[in-house]
Structures are given as C-alpha cells and as structure tokens.
Amino acid sequence: MSTFTATTDAVGGSLGLSALLGAVPLLTFFLLLIIVKAKAWQAGIAALVAALAVAILGYGMPAPLALLSASQGAVFGLFPIVWIVVMALWFYQVTVLSGRFEDMRAIFDSIGGGDIRIQAVLIAFCFGGMLEALAGFGAPVAITATMILALGLPPLKAATVVLIANTAPVAFGAVGTPITTAGQLTGIDAAHIGAIVGHQAPFVAIFVPFLLVALIDGLHGVKDTWPALLVIGGVFAAAIWWSSAHFSYELTDVVASLAAMAAAVVLLRFWRPKGAAEASARLGIEPSTTSAQELTGRRIWMAVFPYLAVVTVFGIAKLWTLGADIPAFLKSTDATIPWPGLDGHLLDAAGEPIGGTVYSLQWLSSPGTLLLITGLIVAVVYTVWNDGGSRPLSFGDALAEIGRCFWRMRFSALTIMLVLSLAYVMNFSGQTLAMGTAIAGVGAAFAFLSPVLGWLGTAVTGSDTSANALFATLQQTAAHNAGLDPALMVAANTSGGVVGKMISPQSLAIAATAVGMEGQESAVFRKVVGWSLLLLLAVCTLVFLQSNVLHWLVPAP
Numbered sequence: 001m002s003t004f005t006a007t008t009d010a011v012g013g014s015l016g017l018s019a020l021l022g023a024v025p026l027l028t029f030f031l032l033l034i035i036v037k038a039k040a041w042q043a044g045i046a047a048l049v050a051a052l053a054v055a056i057l058g059y060g061m062p063a064p065l066a067l068l069s070a071s072q073g074a075v076f077g078l079f080p081i082v083w084i085v086v087m088a089l090w091f092y093q094v095t096v097l098s099g100r101f102e103d104m105r106a107i108f109d110s111i112g113g114g115d116i117r118i119q120a121v122l123i124a125f126c127f128g129g130m131l132e133a134l135a136g137f138g139a140p141v142a143i144t145a146t147m148i149l150a151l152g153l154p155p156l157k158a159a160t161v162v163l164i165a166n167t168a169p170v171a172f173g174a175v176g177t178p179i180t181t182a183g184q185l186t187g188i189d190a191a192h193i194g195a196i197v198g199h200q201a202p203f204v205a206i207f208v209p210f211l212l213v214a215l216i217d218g219l220h221g222v223k224d225t226w227p228a229l230l231v232i233g234g235v236f237a238a239a240i241w242w243s244s245a246h247f248s249y250e251l252t253d254v255v256a257s258l259a260a261m262a263a264a265v266v267l268l269r270f271w272r273p274k275g276a277a278e279a280s281a282r283l284g285i286e287p288s289t290t291s292a293q294e295l296t297g298r299r300i301w302m303a304v305f306p307y308l309a310v311v312t313v314f315g316i317a318k319l320w321t322l323g324a325d326i327p328a329f330l331k332s333t334d335a336t337i338p339w340p341g342l343d344g345h346l347l348d349a350a351g352e353p354i355g356g357t358v359y360s361l362q363w364l365s366s367p368g369t370l371l372l373i374t375g376l377i378v379a380v381v382y383t384v385w386n387d388g389g390s391r392p393l394s395f396g397d398a399l400a401e402i403g404r405c406f407w408r409m410r411f412s413a414l415t416i417m418l419v420l421s422l423a424y425v426m427n428f429s430g431q432t433l434a435m436g437t438a439i440a441g442v443g444a445a446f447a448f449l450s451p452v453l454g455w456l457g458t459a460v461t462g463s464d465t466s467a468n469a470l471f472a473t474l475q476q477t478a479a480h481n482a483g484l485d486p487a488l489m490v491a492a493n494t495s496g497g498v499v500g501k502m503i504s505p506q507s508l509a510i511a512a513t514a515v516g517m518e519g520q521e522s523a524v525f526r527k528v529v530g531w532s533l534l535l536l537l538a539v540c541t542l543v544f545l546q547s548n549v550l551h552w553l554v555p556a557p
Helices: 015-022 024-036 040-058 063-097 100-112 116-134 139-151 155-165 168-186 190-197 208-246 249-270 276-283 297-319 326-332 367-384 395-408 410-429 431-440 443-461 464-482 486-503 505-514 521-548
Strands: 335-338 358-361
Touching (some): 015 024, 015 040, 015 431, 024 040, 024 410, 024 521, 040 063, 040 410, 040 431, 040 505, 063 100, 063 297, 063 358, 063 367, 063 395, 063 410, 100 116, 100 139, 100 249, 116 139, 116 155, 116 276, 116 297, 139 155, 139 505, 155 486, 155 521, 168 208, 168 249, 168 464, 168 486, 190 208, 208 276, 297 326, 297 367, 367 395, 395 410, 410 431, 410 443, 410 505, 431 443, 431 464, 443 486, 443 521, 464 486, 486 505
Antiparallel strands (some): 335 358
16 A cells, blocks of 8 residues: 655645645534534534545545544544543443432532532532543543533533533643643653643633633622632632642642632631522522431432542552552553554655554553443442432443443444544644644744644544644744744643633533533534633733743743
C-alpha cells in the first residue's frame, strides 16, 4: 500500500485554500445541527462523508488510508470513550436502583438548606470537578447530568448547567492528562505548563457558579445566593492557583473540589440563602421525599459510599506507588496495536512513520473499567448490607442494568464513533493541521488567537487531551516564530480547550442522553454555544494580556 504525508498546502499549493476546504466537514456538521436540526448521528454521517471526500479528492490521501483512519477513530470512540460513558451511567444507576440516590439528594438538601440552586452548583461544579479529576472523558457530564435532572431541573436546563460547569476542571482532568500530554509532545516541563494553566483557569472558575445560578434562576437567584457562589468559586479558583503551582498539577482538581465543598459546608452552617422555596416554586420542583432529619448515620454512609469508593479506586489506580507501583502495573497491561494497513503508511515531513496509528487498548487501566470495578464493589455492598431506607437491590439486576445502559446509549454511541472517525480522518489527512497553521500565521496577534486552536481541537474531538495532541507542537513552533513564550502558548491551547468542551458533539450527545433528550443535541448546542464563545473571548483576552502586559501572571519555570 502507498504512503501518505499530510501537508498544509495540499490544495493548489495554498494554505488558505487548504484551510478553507478542511473546514468543510466541521461546517457540514454544525450547519446540519443548527440549521437543518438533524440528529447528531445523521450530522455525523454527513460530516464524515465530507471529511473523507476532502481527504481523498482535496488532500490527495489514498482512499484505503482514509477509510482505515476512519476505522481507527471509530474503534477509539467505542473503546474507551463509549465504554467510559456507559459505565459512568451504570454506576449512577446502581445508586438509583438501590434507592440510595434519594438519600444522597437529602444530604445535598441538608448542605444547601434545600436550595436547589446551591445544590446544583455543589453537584455540577464541585462534585463534577472531582469526577473530572478522577475519570474525565465524559464521565462528569454523564453522572452529574442525571443527578441534576433527579433534583427536578428541566432536562434542557440540566444539560446546559452540567456542560457549562464542566469547564475549568477540564484542563486538569483525568489526573492532569491534557497537561502531561502537552509536556511529552513539546519537551516543556509539564509542571510548568500546569502552573501557567493554573494562572488562567481560575479566572473562568470563579465566575462559573454565578453563571450556573443565573441560568437556573436568573439574576434574582444570583442576588439571593451570591455569598455562597463567591465562596465556592473563589475557593475553587484559589485552590487551582495554589495546587497547580506549589503542590501537584495532577491533583489540582481533587484539591480544588474538596476545598470548595468544605468551604461551602462551613459557610452554610452560619448563613443560608434567601428565596429557596420561591426558587423551587418558580422552577416547579417538588421537595425531596426524604428529609435530612430521617437520615441515620448508616444511611448517610451508604449514600456517600459509592463516591468514596470512586475516590479510593481511582486514587489507588492513578497515584498509589507505596510498596507497589499500581499506575505502572495498570499501564503495563495496556495492549498496543499498530493499526493494520495504516501503521507505517502515514509519514511525517521527515519521512518517518507517525505515532498516532498505534491503538492502545486500555482494557484494565481505562477509567471505564475502573468504574466497572467500583460499581461492582458498590453493588455487592448494597446487596449484602441493606436497610429500610433503601429498595432491595439484587446483584443480578445491577448487572442487567449494564445492558440497559448500552441500549439507552446506542444512538449516542453511534454519534461518538462517527465524530471520532471524523476527527481521525481530519487529523491524518492534514485538514486540522491546515486550519491550525492558518490561524497560527497571523504573527504577534497569535497571542490572542492561540486559545482558538485548543477550542477548535476540543470542539472537534471532545477531548482537551486530544486537542493538545493535535496542536501542542504547533503552538510551540508558532510561538518561536512569533517571538512569544512557547510554554504560555501551549498552556493557552489547554485553557482554550476547556471552553470548547461544552460544544463538542461528544459532550452534547452525552448530556442529551443523560437527561433523556436523545436526538435533540441541536437544542442543547444552541443553549451553550454563545457561552462557549463568550468564555473563549475571555480566555483569548487573558492570554494576550499575559503575553504583553501582565507578565507577572506567567509563573517562572
């Protein structure tokens, strides 16, 4: 089979024409979602066909290699992405089937004083940040969306809230994987990149709780709750700043989430927001059927046990090195599979095979598998130890729920696989590279536009890690050419990606499925795209100021 080398001027020797043609698949996808209001999987098919056509006819990629690129993307979309999401949904469903979620809701009632607005912030922002730290890859959106929905918020509002909440924590998600990836690709110290991101993300984090309450209950809701929002957002932001620079960028989300939750608990012991009952009435939400007074110590323990189990299992899997290096062991079980017919046939400019054609089957180390292990532990505990405060749960019913979750996810799974196929075709053919290079060719103004690359990459792939894999080296090269700080531009790619996550087709599909809006991803997209662009503008402005004026906001190596 012939070989292929991606170039940025494949179309008529012009970077501009190549970039414009490379944008066709993305425009196809989003126009079908927004204008035609097609279902996400239908838009995905059309966009994939467009990407294949552009790759073969416009960029000169051999058809077999283009099709094989799509197949690798589809398999990656199925495992680990779909696997993680289904396991996250199943993990939550175990708590629902056992009746324990109602107790968990009562706990949030007691913390938030029955205020749906505070509860939503604690779940979507703080608890979601913890899930992002430990799992990432869609798990926070899937789990917190179902929890927020169960609190009584309308489906569309619940989906919007969790997507916007899943912003600032994304940069440090999955134990800092996006930043680690950027460091490995560029040779820049990952800890330095993480520290710079930690001086960018707080400016998003501090405003997110205010935005969430404004979406839920308008400006009067913000007026009622602003002290709590300031404490939660401020402590979260401060913890990001400190942990990323002075402790561990890998554990930044864990530290920030726990600190913000603890600060909220302390504050709400001495202060309660106004208008909680009126807000619930406006939203048409019935109070929880389980009061905090009915909760015994045993029921509280059993309700929080699944989440303590998540922290424990993921903490051991990701961080435990005493006596035995568990992370290294789990990584050693990964099976690397050179993609048949593709590996060795895609070459870089130097004529060397690229590394992206090797598929990693993380059958044991995947967050999805860790969620499965955790869920099985929880199911056993709930089966063996039961009490009058929950519904009986059989282990067989818990296992059967896995199949039901896969069935529920079938169209979203198809969407995710199609989108990853699209991303791989665009990446391997050079379409994404051409668009990125065109953006990078603006000289000194690149300091302002740098986050757009991360935003674009995450919007396409659904992963800040993938966006860094796509553009980190490009950011580094462009920064050198423009006389800018390469570490700052690589960090900007990461920070730009966090605000692109909410409009990624994967995230849209996950959120829509979790709240029972399968096939209505376009409605969710219209609700969040404006906020994504507004936050992107804020990140671009911050990075520009860091590069030209606020140099003290860039920590030294």
